[in-house]
Amino acid sequence: MLAKSLRKAPVQVVLLDRNNYHLFQPLLYQVATAGLEPDSIAFPLRGIFKRQKNFHFRMAEVESVNAAANILETNIGPIQYDHLVLATGSNTNFFGNKEIEQHAIGMKSLIEAVQIRNYVLKQFEESLLMTDEALIRPKLSFVMVGGGPTGVELAGAFAELREYILPKDYPELPVHMMEVYLIEAGPRLLAAMSEKSSRKTEEGLRKLGVKVMTNTAVKNYDGTVLTLGNGETLRSQSLLWSAGVKGVPVGGLAPDTMIPNGRIIVNEFNQVQGLQNVYAIGDAAQLANDERFPKGYPMVAQVASQQGKNLGHNIIRQIKGKAMQPFKYKDLGSMATIGRHRAVAEFLGLKLGGYFAWIVWMIVHLLNLMGFRNKMVVFINWAYRYLTYDRGTRIIIKRGAANIVKLRQSIDTPVQ
């Protein structure tokens, strides 16, 4: 949004990213659950800006900011800047628990989503080689931690895999041994939405067979045994963690500009504390100029794109010698899908649930997905899935022999 809003400004826009694409994160969970191909929710950055003459892209890793010299250090060399905007986003937050971090799976990048898909399909394949129920159950037990939109949507998608895909694809699999858990530390799911929507969401997930546990903390996870706050345990080989995010740190900034969760403190113009021409926007920025959000705005796409637009206009205003305008957040609503025909959506004072919310969810996501080709491919996948109860992309893309299943427990003649 920032780069786009500067398209007619007399500036040179240089975008650096470690990836060459823009990722539409809200649909990552569908890649992870074999509903969409990774390519359909990623759009090449060069393609987006191919008509913007003042735009330059370089694939690079940022190393640190030298604010005194107006230089950004990167792995492709130092880059001099007049204005520097940090929009480095967020990554999974394990809140310092190293053991969970080591064994749980986060889902913030495309490659993580593909790895989840491969891993989950591998669990099904390997389960077929086992006869011992005590080994099969943890393999077929999928735990989502975090009751926000990502956890809710993942849990719904796993429940639908069990309902529609597994009985056809794996007729020999004891599907009744598969469990889907959704664990939330707070009192309700989708805490950012109304209590009514939370209740509807929990009901919807329970109908799909998801075991929803609210007011439940996760204390530890060693790759097999999950220990809850009350000391109880669950056995699972798959823990998908979407219980928190933290800003991605950038080196070289003054320590007092960073809060412990990795976000950078900015003022109402998104200027980094103490600096004039260095800004932070989106998940990476901590801006507390709205009494509704005393701890800063939520780490969602809406805030990020509105801040990008605001900052673009402010940079143009600076060039014209005008005063900058403070950022004001306009909440356009929020939504989450639970499964086929089921979603919740809140916008313009409306609280929708069920079929209509589900249609709204799909339209909003399709419209926000970048590029005509991606929209068409996602639409085809959704239409196909809706009509056939099938999922098209459940393939395991492996690299070399290292990933090959190496299980020999209790197998003599796998097929009788």
Added chain:
Amino acid sequence: MLAKSLRKAPVQVVLLDRNNYHLFQPLLYQVATAGLEPDSIAFPLRGIFKRQKNFHFRMAEVESVNAAANILETNIGPIQYDHLVLATGSNTNFFGNKEIEQHAIGMKSLIEAVQIRNYVLKQFEESLLMTDEALIRPKLSFVMVGGGPTGVELAGAFAELREYILPKDYPELPVHMMEVYLIEAGPRLLAAMSEKSSRKTEEGLRKLGVKVMTNTAVKNYDGTVLTLGNGETLRSQSLLWSAGVKGVPVGGLAPDTMIPNGRIIVNEFNQVQGLQNVYAIGDAAQLANDERFPKGYPMVAQVASQQGKNLGHNIIRQIKGKAMQPFKYKDLGSMATIGRHRAVAEFLGLKLGGYFAWIVWMIVHLLNLMGFRNKMVVFINWAYRYLTYDRGTRIIIKRGAANIVKLRQSIDTPVQ
């Protein structure tokens, strides 16, 4: 084809594969050149057979055959069989040149095609960071070795990348420094087709700016310098090798049943030499019962699927106590696409070229692609590409930091 032809037979069909999908190899080159997403040319095996009651799939690696005991050793345990069919296909053949094998890129699997896409896009990104022409030229020089359909189609696709995509995506790139070579050791391209089609193909590629070199052997390649048979050299960082294939060997068979290129010698019923109930079909089998093909049938999909069908019927005939029928190959024709509006096709005694052959090529490939979803996604991609001259899937999917561009040569301020 074999598993399908046994769907009503009183047998248990067990299919083992190291991957959980069937790959449509003829379109691999489009994945490698950012035209199609990998998922759209792979179809999950369990999905194909979900209605076939006597079918069982296991993801496994075959280790060896114990023909005396009718046991197949695999990484998921030993499996007892009544009939064993080896359809292990083929892999890239570097004819024993270890240095070429180490530095050249083969293209027989989905992951190789994705790696080629990533590698090629990385060459473009890295070229932008350089100012020295002597370094840029080898980075933008792409050499295909092997004038069969794969080499021809890859060369055409690279030439189209240069023509339509790079000027828009990389306006700062010196596109005139990019070269596409197609090197063939024999006297003409597409040797399996008529001389007329070969000539048309070469003309078409030259019009697209491909440097076609026939009667040219490749002697060595060290990752940068390619040495030709006549001692001349070319500088290139990208050598795509499609100059040969060899059968994928299976352990445990008598050494005299294997010929040096890895194929297994079979009789006209596809029985492995000296064995009654072990068969080999497709690229892995060497069957010389047709005077047109004294060295065995070509390693193409048509032969493989016809052999699968024939063997399925022969197994049913055995069960019914009838005599088996020898395999007879029916050549349905062959084709290759050169680029937009350009292809060659030969079938039913016809020799087509140009626009009409191109339409035929697309229809035949779409119809042979498995699954409605895949057909639709590929069709959308082709229609999109045709109308916009754009390619939708040019994203680089990386794993971790190891693959990140680490170039510092001649960079101070990459953008002036």
